[in-house]
Amino acid sequence: MSKAKGAASDDDVIIRATDVTVRFGSKTILENLSLDVRRGEILGFVGASGTGKSVLLRTILGLNQKQGGTIEVFGTDYERANDADRLAVEQRWGVLFQQGALFSSLTVLENIQVPMREYLDISPGLMEELARLKIDLVGLAPDAAEKFPSELSGGMIKRAALARALSLDPDIVFLDEPTSGLDPIGAADFDELIMTLRDTLGLTVYMVTHDLDSLFMACDRIAVLGQKKVLVEGPLQTMLENDDPWVRSYFHGKRARTVVSKEDNPYYDEDQ
Numbered sequence: 696m697s698k699a700k701g702a703a704s705d706d707d708v709i710i711r712a713t714d715v716t717v718r719f720g721s722k723t724i725l726e727n728l729s730l731d732v733r734r735g736e737i738l739g740f741v742g743a744s745g746t747g748k749s750v751l752l753r754t755i756l757g758l759n760q761k762q763g764g765t766i767e768v769f770g771t772d773y774e775r776a777n778d779a780d781r782l783a784v785e786q787r788w789g790v791l792f793q794q795g796a797l798f799s800s801l802t803v804l805e806n807i808q809v810p811m812r813e814y815l816d817i818s819p820g821l822m823e824e825l826a827r828l829k830i831d832l833v834g835l836a837p838d839a840a841e842k843f844p845s846e847l848s849g850g851m852i853k854r855a856a857l858a859r860a861l862s863l864d865p866d867i868v869f870l871d872e873p874t875s876g877l878d879p880i881g882a883a884d885f886d887e888l889i890m891t892l893r894d895t896l897g898l899t900v901y902m903v904t905h906d907l908d909s910l911f912m913a914c915d916r917i918a919v920l921g922q923k924k925v926l927v928e929g930p931l932q933t934m935l936e937n938d939d940p941w942v943r944s945y946f947h948g949k950r951a952r953t954v955v956s957k958e959d960n961p962y963y964d965e966d967q
């Protein structure tokens with residue numbers, strides 16, 4: 696595969712997908728898709744509904760079989776790795792699935808401890824202390840620890856799920872539509888939190904989203920999935936200049952213009 700202009704050096708690449716093909720029966724969802732995710736960036740991954748964004752995410756996580764290509768995470772080909780190497784990779788990523796996917800029968804504190812119990816050999820006391828730190832990190836009040844998911848608002852569920860995704864201090868978090876179902880203020884708060892975590896922890900963020908505010912405010916780069924591959928990738932300016940009909944209607948549509956024209960948006964840089 697030839698390297699795209701402006702491609703990151705290998706040291707900066709946390710995930711490298713090369714020529715990935717995924718089929719279900721006779722239906723091809725992804726074909727020769729290539730994508731790099733760079734250390735410390737917030738990458739927004741967009742595309743029309745049903746194009747395969749979740750399929751790619753699940754394939755990166757090893758939850759879907761692929762029929763061609765390679766995916767390296769931290770330089771390891773997860774699919775071909777031995778058990779020890781897989782375990783090492785799994786401890787370095789955290790995932791927030793679309794519905795939050797907390798266990799309803801466990802409290803927030805217990806939910807956050809689930810990955811710790813699976814991967815870490817530490818005392819219950821330390822586990823509890825670490826879980827309470829995560830609750831604080833994502834901006835939940837201390838008394839959220841003892842609550843069950845059914846007692847939480849949508850925004851609190853997202854934060855609790857993020858705390859669980861962060862429980863092993865990962866290098867990268869995968870967020871599948873993290874702001875869906877949140878009101879605009881809740882969504883903006885969540886974006887702020889993600890940016891703060893990236894800045895303070897050096898976290899890399901891979902975010903599947905339909906949320907134009909998130910794309911405009913929080914993402915360093917955007918990748919668009921279309922025609923079974925990454926159609927275009929780059930900063931917002933690259934999206935705004937692209938001629939593909941879907942990309943144009945998405946980034947120049949009425950809703951997009953509303954977001955862009957926010958003059959008080961401190962994160963929007965016209966010269967980017």
Ligand SMILES: Nc1ncnc2c1ncn2[C@@H]1O[C@H](COP(=O)(O)OP(=O)(O)OP(=O)(O)O)[C@@H](O)[C@H]1O
Pocket residue numbers: 719724742743744745746747748749750751
């Ligand atoms: N396990 C599976 N078996 C068969 N088909 C599947 C499977 N998983 C996904 N698909 C198909 O792959 C296509 C892409 O689905 P996917 O959920 O990745 O879309 P998406 O881009 O995430 O959509 P949305 O934005 O609506 O969430 C769909 O046609 C879906 O039906």
